[in-house]
Amino acid sequence: MRLLSYLVNGEPHYGVADDDGVVDLMVRIGAEFPDLKSLIARDGLASARRASAGQRPDHALDQLTLLPPVPAPEKLWCIGVNYKDRNAEYKDNSDLPKYPSLFVRNPSSVVGSGQGIEKPKVSDQLDYEGELVIVIGKQGRHIARDDAFSHIFGMTLCNEGSVRDWLHHGKFNVTQGKNFDRSGSIGPWIVTSEECDPRGPHDIITRVNGEVRQQDSTERLMFPFDFLISYLSTFATLKPGDMIATGTPTGAGARFDPPRWLKPGDVVEVESSRIGVLRNSVVMEQ
CATH class of the missing domain: 3.90.850.10 (Fumarylacetoacetase-like, C-terminal domain)
Incomplete structure (x- = not known):
């Protein structure tokens, strides 16, 4: 997986990137993992896979302001x-x-x-x-x-x-x-x-x-x-x-x-x- 952090309306989000765009994990599992560091710390990779599987992209990558991951x-x-x-x-x-x-x-x-x-x-x-x-x-x-x-x-x-x-x-x-x-x-x-x-x-x-x-x-x-x-x-x-x-x-x-x-x-x-x-x-x- 390619995991990244970025801004949406000035607020930090994180998600999964592929060739089609970015699936926003913040809106799907953000209550459990509020940022990418918490997902890493709490072994949330399986949750990220489930949340992003089969989902249409929420964002075009080139339209996002990227943060350090x-x-x-x-x-x-x-x-x-x-x-x-x-x-x-x-x-x-x-x-x-x-x-x-x-x-x-x-x-x-x-x-x-x-x-x-x-x-x-x-x-x-x-x-x-x-x-x-x-x-x-x-x-x-x-x-x-x-x-x-x-x-x-x-x-x-x-x-x-x-x-x-x-x-x-x-x-x-x-x-x-x-x-x-x-x-x-x-x-x-x-x-x-x-x-x-x-x-x-x-x-x-x-x-x-x-x-x-x-x-x-x-x-x-x-x-x-x-x-x-x-x-x-x-x-x-x-x-x-x-x-x-x-x-x-x-x-x-x-x-x-x-x-x-x-x-x-x-x-x-x-x-x-x-x-x-x-x-x-x-x-x-x-």
């Missing part, structure tokens, strides 16, 4: 430097790292597919980072790698937008440059694990104005999905609806000479063949 995850984890070629970009002759680099993003820093991502007033260095995202479906702590995939509800996509000059404001962190409001995006939907096996392999492609800038496969991850889930759950409880952006391949704008920063009017697309396309235009912060 889980509009307010409790935790949005982001993994840095997770593809082997990405590690080599640093040109410091370092060995592959033993543990992943990671940070967190605020939900307000991302928008849904089709919405404008904002170039900040205070910086000209907005950059793209296309990533695959794991969506947690089952709570856990100290999760063994052998059990990790059973905790995945599904997958989605992220443009983990970064404001590069602000990444260096602090000596030991990147939080500032990773949390500008509306600087990134997640979506367009969650593809559930029975349709998109998280074991993969999964491709990931990022395009800017139709030009391929990033392209790789999860076969080349230094820290695969099961390791990330096990590692994160060692120190934090993973909860339904939590998201893990699993790292970006080589080819971000900062790596060009001269750098190729995003500017208003640019269109960024992040694609994976078994998930779909996350597409956003760049707009100026108002």
Whole structure:
């Protein structure tokens, strides 16, 4: 199933998307599951299947304002430097790292597919980072790698937008440059694990104005999905609806000479063949 969140008359709804349109689950099972996060947390996938089976679409997909699939995850984890070629970009002759680099993003820093991502007033260095995202479906702590995939509800996509000059404001962190409001995006939907096996392999492609800038496969991850889930759950409880952006391949704008920063009017697309396309235009912060 492809599950997504969106606005209807300014109010958040969620539903199931297919090639014909969107079946609104909010109007069918919203009393039991008021949002997509509650459906994930309370094992509501079977109810969603029953409610949508044989139903005519309520909405045309291209007429909806999409939200991030889980509009307010409790935790949005982001993994840095997770593809082997990405590690080599640093040109410091370092060995592959033993543990992943990671940070967190605020939900307000991302928008849904089709919405404008904002170039900040205070910086000209907005950059793209296309990533695959794991969506947690089952709570856990100290999760063994052998059990990790059973905790995945599904997958989605992220443009983990970064404001590069602000990444260096602090000596030991990147939080500032990773949390500008509306600087990134997640979506367009969650593809559930029975349709998109998280074991993969999964491709990931990022395009800017139709030009391929990033392209790789999860076969080349230094820290695969099961390791990330096990590692994160060692120190934090993973909860339904939590998201893990699993790292970006080589080819971000900062790596060009001269750098190729995003500017208003640019269109960024992040694609994976078994998930779909996350597409956003760049707009100026108002």
